[in-house]
Amino acid sequence: MNIAIITEYFPQSEDLEIKGGVEVCAYNEAVELSKYNNITVITSNESGKDDFYIGDIHVICCGNKRDYTQKGSFIKRLKFMKEAYKQACKLKDIDIIIGYNFITYPVAYKSSQKLNIPVVARYHDVWIGRWTKMMGLPGLFGEAMERYILNQDIDLILPVSDYTNKNLQKYTNPEHIKTVHNIVDFPNVTSEKYDKPTISCVARLVDYKRVKDLIKAVCIIKKTIPDIQCKIIGTGPEKDNLIQLTHKLGVDDNIEFMGFVEKHEDVMKVVNSSDVFCLPSVVEGFGIVIIEAISLKTPFVAAEIPPVVEASGRYGGLFYEPRNYEQLADALLKILTDEELYKKLQKEGYAQSKNYSKQAIGEKLNKYKNKLKN
Structure with missing residues (x-):
């Protein structure tokens, strides 16, 4: 046709x-x-x-x-x-x-x-x-x-x-x-893990993606993991506000705004090199980047909204109450500090990704x- x-x-x-x-x-x-x-x-x-x-x-x-x-x-x-x-x-x-x-x-x-x-x-x-x-x-x-x-x-x-x-x-x-x-066009990338514990996020910088909740969570996590790093890929009208929030919370050394990364392969290299992927968005049609992350054996933490729960089947990551940045921090800390849980999420998430x-x-x-x- x-x-x-x-x-x-x-x-x-x-x-x-x-x-x-x-x-x-x-x-x-x-x-x-x-x-x-x-x-x-x-x-x-x-x-x-x-x-x-x-x-x-x-x-x-x-x-x-x-x-x-x-x-x-x-x-x-x-x-x-x-x-x-x-x-x-x-x-x-x-x-x-x-x-x-x-x-x-x-x-x-x-x-x-x-x-x-x-x-x-x-x-x-x-x-x-x-x-x-x-x-x-x-x-x-x-x-x-x-x-x-x-x-x-x-x-x-x-x-x-x-x-x-x-x-x-x-x-x-x-x-x-x-x-x-x-x-899901499964990314075929190879990259080493970052030297420091790292969270990655790929999102348009608009209010409903709730990147500000992730920044607040990093502020909490820093008390337990002082060298925690968070790499945020994306552009949008909220960028200046998010940078100001980063300054206000004193996490400038922990958060990197990477802006628009031109090649999708390079985006996936960041996700692959991270210890955990985060999707704090409260509005998603599907959450394809979650599937990409678990296909790379990178566990995720996401706001518990129906489309993302459906896509993941609750495999490969943890969920938290939308907009509750304290719960978000707790979930990220669990994955970053529990080796047995980490390996379980890697295995089940990778299997789930093959459905797409x-x-x-x-x-x-x-x-x-x-x-x-x-």
Whole structure:
């Protein structure tokens, strides 16, 4: 089949500079689907290129050049939606069109009507009722847009978890919803453990990722493990506030803000070299980085939210009450100081990670899309 994917962001070269979970999902699935189909991706213009290829995937960049963002940029995002729609309507002989996030669902839907083809929404999380809490006033637009798209006749909605599936059923036709978990392209990296006890975290620096809880936990852990280190990978609007918190708590020597790490392989080297991985986020569609961590035999500590519990099966790490940084500190200390527990988590986590092979998920995606064409 000829499949069009519309995603706000996508790697801009074969170096695979990936910044967010939706982008990881779109890329991994484009690669797998390209084994069976012809794939065209419509995305933002981050590099200044009009179009290029990654393997067999044709990537078309639309609109003016703009930087990656996960918050704000309201006007720029509206312009991207308009340009993506124009570009999609120019495509020839497309069989199915897929949207990968909130601002691309309406684009994919309207394009499918114009082209008279089925539309698919790859769904990561339901934010209805939470938009303004998470995003402030701009969230009103997101709330309206999500309610709008779930009221349309979407041919197939593919949530990344049963948790998201259950939430979707409140707002749209359950018969059109099929859970397909995220692909994990298991990182093949080798690196030595850091000399000092180290926690790693990979997250956008936005409020709901709760990186501030991790910083507060490090302050507590420092009393027991004075040389504890914490490496935080990611960028976002909360960076300055987080740096100020680090100064205030006196943990400047313990925390390193690594910013955006361009190559995914280098991100995974940091996770592999760490003693424990932490995901303090209270909003996740799936938590793919948790699976990547346990595939590297790096145990995790995460806020106990349903999508991450589902993804891990409660194997390979410990959970704590969301936003409770004291519990977070206790869980991290347990893993860092209990050798028997550490080895148990490594073994069971590694076994759990194998449930997300790209071949199994790719075949499932292809099966559902073939049913749409038929």
